[in-house]
Amino acid sequence: MEKKNTWETYSKEQLKELEELSKEYMQFLDRGKTERECVDAIVNAAEKEGYRDLAELVKEKKALKEGDKVYSVCMNKSVAMFRIGKRPMEEGMNILGAHIDSPRLDVKQNPLYEDGGFAYLDTHYYGGVKKYQWVTIPLALHGVVVKKDGSSVELAVGEDEDDPVFFISDLLIHLASEQMEKKASKVIEGEALDLIIGNKPVKLEKEEKDSGEKPAKEAVKKGILSILKESYGIEEDDFISAELEIVPAGKAREAGFDRSMILAYGQDDRVCAFTSMKAMLDVTETDRTACCLLVDKEEIGSVGATGMQSRFFENAVAEIMNLTGEYSDLALRRCLASSCMLSSDVSSAFDPAFAASFDKKNVAYLGGGMVFNKFTGSRGKSGSNDANAEYLAHLRDILDAAGVNFQTAELGRVDLGGGGTIAYILALYGMNVIDSGVAVLNMHAPHEATSKADVYEAKRGYEAFLKGARM
Numbered sequence: 001m002e003k004k005n006t007w008e009t010y011s012k013e014q015l016k017e018l019e020e021l022s023k024e025y026m027q028f029l030d031r032g033k034t035e036r037e038c039v040d041a042i043v044n045a046a047e048k049e050g051y052r053d054l055a056e057l058v059k060e061k062k063a064l065k066e067g068d069k070v071y072s073v074c075m076n077k078s079v080a081m082f083r084i085g086k087r088p089m090e091e092g093m094n095i096l097g098a099h100i101d102s103p104r105l106d107v108k109q110n111p112l113y114e115d116g117g118f119a120y121l122d123t124h125y126y127g128g129v130k131k132y133q134w135v136t137i138p139l140a141l142h143g144v145v146v147k148k149d150g151s152s153v154e155l156a157v158g159e160d161e162d163d164p165v166f167f168i169s170d171l172l173i174h175l176a177s178e179q180m181e182k183k184a185s186k187v188i189e190g191e192a193l194d195l196i197i198g199n200k201p202v203k204l205e206k207e208e209k210d211s212g213e214k215p216a217k218e219a220v221k222k223g224i225l226s227i228l229k230e231s232y233g234i235e236e237d238d239f240i241s242a243e244l245e246i247v248p249a250g251k252a253r254e255a256g257f258d259r260s261m262i263l264a265y266g267q268d269d270r271v272c273a274f275t276s277m278k279a280m281l282d283v284t285e286t287d288r289t290a291c292c293l294l295v296d297k298e299e300i301g302s303v304g305a306t307g308m309q310s311r312f313f314e315n316a317v318a319e320i321m322n323l324t325g326e327y328s329d330l331a332l333r334r335c336l337a338s339s340c341m342l343s344s345d346v347s348s349a350f351d352p353a354f355a356a357s358f359d360k361k362n363v364a365y366l367g368g369g370m371v372f373n374k375f376t377g378s379r380g381k382s383g384s385n386d387a388n389a390e391y392l393a394h395l396r397d398i399l400d401a402a403g404v405n406f407q408t409a410e411l412g413r414v415d416l417g418g419g420g421t422i423a424y425i426l427a428l429y430g431m432n433v434i435d436s437g438v439a440v441l442n443m444h445a446p447h448e449a450t451s452k453a454d455v456y457e458a459k460r461g462y463e464a465f466l467k468g469a470r471m
Helices: 010-029 035-048 053-062 208-209 219-232 236-241 267-282 312-322 329-337 352-356 389-402 423-427 452-468
Strands: 069-074 079-083 092-099 104-115 118-126 139-146 152-158 195-198 242-248 252-257 261-264 289-295 340-344 370-373 405-408 432-437 448-451
Touching: 010 035, 010 079, 010 252, 010 261, 010 267, 010 452, 035 267, 035 289, 035 423, 053 069, 053 312, 069 267, 069 312, 079 267, 079 312, 092 267, 104 139, 104 219, 104 236, 118 242, 139 236, 139 252, 139 448, 195 219, 236 242, 261 432, 267 289, 267 340, 267 432, 267 448, 289 312, 289 452, 312 329, 340 423, 340 452, 370 452, 389 432, 389 452, 423 432, 432 452, 448 452
Parallel strands: 092 289, 092 340, 340 432, 370 405
Antiparallel strands: 069 079, 079 289, 104 118, 104 242, 118 195, 139 152, 139 242, 252 261, 261 448, 370 432
């Protein structure tokens, strides 16, 4: 089966819409380099469209009706949005699910030390990364520091032009003969991914010099602590209750002379999160209740209170059904089992430079439209959700009717590739679930590439799904 490149199908009006959406998407990437930042941006956008906080509605015992718009946040790292539909929730919802965490480096709880005249932050990488890709590039520090009194300090250092950036060093090529003999997984070890944050020792005051005081021990570290105290009110012990993430510095950029692509950090999976959010906010009347679920921790197995394996989503649905007057344990179970879901996550894009890693007939191509992965898993489909044929046929009908360009794919060659998403977790409820999303080149690298056309088609496809799915 061969299809035209999606770019060839667009009208002038669609090209204009595509560029406007791409610009908004790039701004979203710049504002949301961590889960917390993404949740802030999503909630702000939702509230502008009239969404209300579920927690407030529960306190008010506010009844919900058709057309009402509600959001729920879990620990500032996951968010679910609901638009109440015409039909009873017991008959199921149409759900868009994606994740907002991305591979990165996390700062440890006892991170600050000095060695060889440098001040460092000790790190632990998060998610699947090629560690050698993170050295020598400009890095930024994002996150929150919470003090014992409950007050918090938000940090985002390295993004503005006047900000300093940080980096991880690598061995110069002239001395790297032994290093170059190592496997790629060992060229840079995890414990070597420590962030250089300073090199200038704190100066003694004139009175101390006159008294013959010796230079301070760990003077560079002390200088950094002085800056942290003066600029942010942070003490060294405050790192214990901090969540600080190290991410590539800089803004999302258009790529190619034709500006057809977007190069940026964190597109896995914020490209699906953004397009799902946009579809949710733009959809008007829906037959079934529409839901957009954007969660944390997918990159490390969807664990923890903010991951998909927690009961956050189920509890939120129960509260919604209670406010619509429909709740019972059986009604909740029926609602979830009768729902349709697109587990919106990225797919690996074909890379001609590494063609042997792909099955060309069953791979996603940049510019080929939104992607469906009937199954993921690895080798013999291990750990996979495998969508049924009836559901795929229903989705084909919806997308063809809406004129949405789509493609199907697998994650690499059979005995080589594999991966997982949140799909199998939602499938535990018995609902129809399939993986769908956007093809990404350089997946899990500090800078990933997508096609503007695929971003546009994903948003169109998600909106068509919210309006039309009804199995």
